[in-house]
Amino acid sequence: MKKNNLKKLVSNLPKHPNVLGRHRFFNSAVLIPLVKIKGEYHLIFQKRAANIRQGGDICFPGGGFEEGVDDTFKDTALRETQEELGIERKDIKVLGQLDTYVAPIGTVIESFVARVKKKAFKNMKIDPSEVEKVVTIPISFFKEHEPEEYTLSHEIQPYKMNEDGEIEILFPVEELGLPDTYKKPWGNKRHKIWVYKYEGEVIWGITSVLIRDVIEKY
Secondary structure: OOHHHHHHHHHHOOOOOOOOOHHHOEEEEEEEEEEEEOOEEEEEEEEEOOOOOOOOOEEOOEEEOOOOOOOOHHHHHHHHHHHHHOOOHHHEEEEEEOOOEEOOOOEEEEEEEEEEOHHHHHOOOOOOOOEEEEEEEEHHHHHHOOOEEEEEEEEEOOEEEOOOOOEEEOOOHHHHOOOHHHHOOEEEEEEEEEEEEEOOEEEOHHHHHHHHHHHHHO
């Protein structure tokens, strides 16, 4: 390697390492809002409207980072909270940020813990096209109740079956001269899923991962 090339490499190394290949993922941000009710902090959740993607799921307010609209992921979290729950930025105090979470489904989530003014919480107006209702759960519930735990598996599929029942090759193992073992699904990686149940509602997936991280720090 030429000396000039080495200097170029060093100058291009990130000063603050990020997620490699971030541009290939769906980048999103959520707000983890806290509000004090009767002297105790509660987490604020929303139940997604039935007619949208992942309808009926319990989650935190949030959504995808929008180029040209959001300068930072914190902007994304605050914007989505205002759009979905009607809570304005001036009524939200961001306390800090959790570690970046890269979900197995190919989503990168930046999460911001925040405190919401009680008056703003009482006066919030949800967007019914996105949110069915708001659910608040005291922190003490999560401290006192362990979630149910399940294990899912992920496999890398080098082919798929089309609608006509024919095999469609996604990764040409034979043409590339790779070992035959890659002609079959591989990986079979397992990851844990945690499920909380509260007053008839089920909370799971990415949301439960974020809850556990917050509770461990609380």
